[in-house]
Amino acid sequence: MIIKLKFVAAFITLLLIILVSGCSTTDQENTPTVNSTGSNPEPTPTNLPTESVETPQPSPTPTPIPEMLxxxxxxxxxxxxxxxxxxxxxxxxxxxxxxxxxxxxxxxxxxxxxxxxxxxxxxxxxxxxxxxxxxxxxxxxxxxxxxxxxxxxxxxxxxxxxxxxxxxxxxxxxxxxxxxxxxxxxxxxxxxxxxxxxxxxxxxxxxxxxxxxxxxxxxxxxxxxxxxxxxxxxxxxxxxxxxxxxxxxxxxxxxxxxxxxxxxxxxxxxxxxxxxxxxxxxxxxxxxxxxxxxxxxxxxxxxxxxxxxxxxxxxxxxxxxxxxxxxxxxxxxxxxxxxxxxxxxxxxxxxxxxxxxxxHQWFYGLVGNDQALEPWLDESLSTFSEIYFYEQAYPELVDWWWENRITFHNPQGWVDSTIYEASGFYPYRDAVYLRGAMFLGDLRQVMGDEAFLAFLRDYLEQYRAHQATGDDFFNLLSSHTSEDLSGLIANYFSRR
Ligand SMILES: [Zn+2]
The missing domain is CATH 2.60.40.1730 (tricorn interacting facor f3 domain)
Structure with missing residues (x-):
């Protein structure tokens, strides 16, 4: 992501804030470090899934990549x-x-x-x-x-x-x-x-x-x-x-x-x-x-x-x-x-x-999306991918990641906010990036690691080289789990 530089005064203020928060990563040990693009806490679903008799539906056939570009x-x-x-x-x-x-x-x-x-x-x-x-x-x-x-x-x-x-x-x-x-x-x-x-x-x-x-x-x-x-x-x-x-x-x-x-x-x-x-x-x-x-x-x-x-x-x-x-x-x-x-x-x-x-090379590059109206599709998935990185590269830092990147900011806001709705950069980041990663963390917990990863892989396969929408995401998701996700979704999304 990047912050537009249109409004100079606001930008200078923001610049100072970000530089200060960037510096803070160097000199803190026990307090959470503040990052310029935010992060997410331990998944604590507030709406536990209930049992459902629904059975997963087979995934649709992937849309072929156009032969002519x-x-x-x-x-x-x-x-x-x-x-x-x-x-x-x-x-x-x-x-x-x-x-x-x-x-x-x-x-x-x-x-x-x-x-x-x-x-x-x-x-x-x-x-x-x-x-x-x-x-x-x-x-x-x-x-x-x-x-x-x-x-x-x-x-x-x-x-x-x-x-x-x-x-x-x-x-x-x-x-x-x-x-x-x-x-x-x-x-x-x-x-x-x-x-x-x-x-x-x-x-x-x-x-x-x-x-x-x-x-x-x-x-x-x-x-x-x-x-x-x-x-x-x-x-x-x-x-x-x-x-x-x-x-x-x-x-x-x-x-x-x-x-x-x-x-x-x-x-x-x-x-x-x-x-x-x-x-x-x-x-x-x-x-x-x-x-x-x-x-x-x-x-x-x-x-x-x-x-x-x-x-x-x-x-x-x-x-x-x-x-x-x-x-x-x-x-x-x-x-x-x-x-x-x-x-x-x-x-x-x-x-x-x-x-x-x-x-983002996968969530933005391989699968595209409307970055203005549904920025969560690439930003929450890329933020959540950071945890996959830490789990494999630095497993001892997984708890630190959730605390530093997410919990510390006590993020608020709807995951499906557009770029026009938030009142500032931090509310936007908190809602779309941080709460987005929290949602995915909760979803992973509800579905289980394997089913969640299978869903992500299928999403990348189905919409490879195309645009995906939030509807596409959730329709495909429903074919990967029989859990009732309504409470979880209502906790994070304003339009669903
Ligand atoms: Zn990003």
Whole structure:
């Protein structure tokens, strides 16, 4: 997750709070440490299950992964010193929705910044100019000359310039790094009967949803050296092959493609099975660099065993010049604060949040969701996955995790809160992340370890490469247990 930086005063206050709480992990022994993204207590179900005669139903057949994916072919030249990117993009959009589509909605996140996005050219794939489009804020709307039938595709070419905002965030630049998350125009999922899944952004939480797609990306540096003369280092959602000075990437099937560049990055590398794990960090805390990579690799190995194989050939963990962690498909950011205050033991945010962000590769990457209206689907599952990590990597710290990550915060609120409903970042975290993990802990206790894990695996299998909803989650759950969960659900969810 990441906190939006829109409201500067509120952000500065939040920053101070988070930094203070980050520091507290280093100097406390018996009191719970405070983490920037929260955690959860011993599961204590307040509503015990009652007996039921219902028998589990067989699971539905998994929805197949679409054979045809929408494809994004991107060619980008970054001018690191000028904070601009020139981009040529070809989109081949495939209608996998099963219903006809009569207009295209392309999301242009960079256009939410003043002068952040300049569209130089927009044509259909045959070169015909597209003239009847509207670009309002983040939404580029294009009426289709004729309806796009299910299984059909439509192509367009865009040429544009990004002027990156100066902000410490997953999109923008600071003195220490330039981040390109959600940097290209793309089509969000289309929900038959509802339309394009577009949500407003909010002060905290994520608001985007992504269809599984194919990414072919070429990146070049206008100048391979920074103003200080140091060589620029690039980290991305996948590993490149080099063609002269061009980095060439092929990332598929994937939710998105993110990249980041710095003249400070130091790179470490390890291997988990066939997966190359790469760590990129600033040179100010050598004691944290190895552990950041190792905990990421350890998380990957544990979740591979539990949830099924990670679907890409590489995973990069990158030190972020912003607060907290942030997930992309194939690349995760961890705040510099986690490195700066790393104590050398696994009772630290570096370890907790590494496990959390890696878990998002399954709950966000493999199975997508509407992050704005149902953020609990990826956030509670990723927070709960941290306990799986500790159970296997540091079993002696399981009680500590519940106490530190959850109980200490005495979390309140509904698990199914949207990103628009909570009154602030902490109430949002407490409700969605912490109470979400409590719910899953209680559910696991009620169902038993094996049945609970079988349910999670089935959920990942059924909705692999698709979007899942809360209804999907609970419908599938009912086929995995005959317990009466109504009391448990009523305790945590306001809409069920
Ligand atoms: Zn998260």
């Amino acid at each position: 929408s494809r994004y072919t991107l060619s980008a030249i970054l001018d690191y010193a000028a904070h601009t990117v020139q981009v040529e993009e070809q989109i081949s959009y495939v209608n996998t929705t099963g219903s006809e589509i009569n207009d295209l909605l392309v999301l242009v996140e960079p256009n939410s910044y003043p002068s952040g996005f300049t569209l130089n050219n927009l044509t259909w794939e045959d070169g015909t100019p597209i003239t009847n489009f509207t670009l309002n804020g983040r939404e580029l709307s294009i009426p289709l000359p004729e309806n796009l039938l299910p299984g059909s595709s439509v192509g367009m070419d865009l040429s544009f310039q990004l002027n990156l905002p100066n902000q410490n965030a997953p999109y923008g630049y600071t003195e220490r790094q330039t981040n390109l998350g959600d940097w290209y125009p793309y089509l969000p999922p289309y929900i038959p009967g509802e339309g394009w899944l577009v949500r407003d952004d909010a002060f905290f939480g994520e608001h985007l949803a992504y269809e599984m797609s194919e990414f072919l990306v070429d990146i070049q540096m206008a100048n391979p050296f920074s103003a200080s003369g140091a060589e620029l280092v690039l980290a991305a959602s996948s590993s490149p092959t080099m063609d002269g000075e061009i980095y060439r990437f092929h990332h598929t099937p994937a939710r998105n493609f993110a990249w980041t560049v710095s003249d400070l990055y130091q790179m470490l590398e390890t291997q988990v099975g066939e997966v190359q794990v790469k760590g990129y960090s600033f040179p100010f805390h050598p004691q944290a660099d190895g552990p950041a990579l190792d905990e990421t690799a350890k998380s990957l190995a544990i979740f591979n065993d539990l949830f099924g194989p990670y679907p890409h050939e590489s995973l990069s963990v990158v030190e972020a010049d912003f607060l907290d962690g942030m997930e992309y498909d194939g690349l995760v950011f961890l705040s510099h604060a986690f490195y700066d205050f790393y104590t050398g033991d696994p009772q630290s945010n570096l370890t907790i949040i590494a496990a959390h962000e890696v878990a």
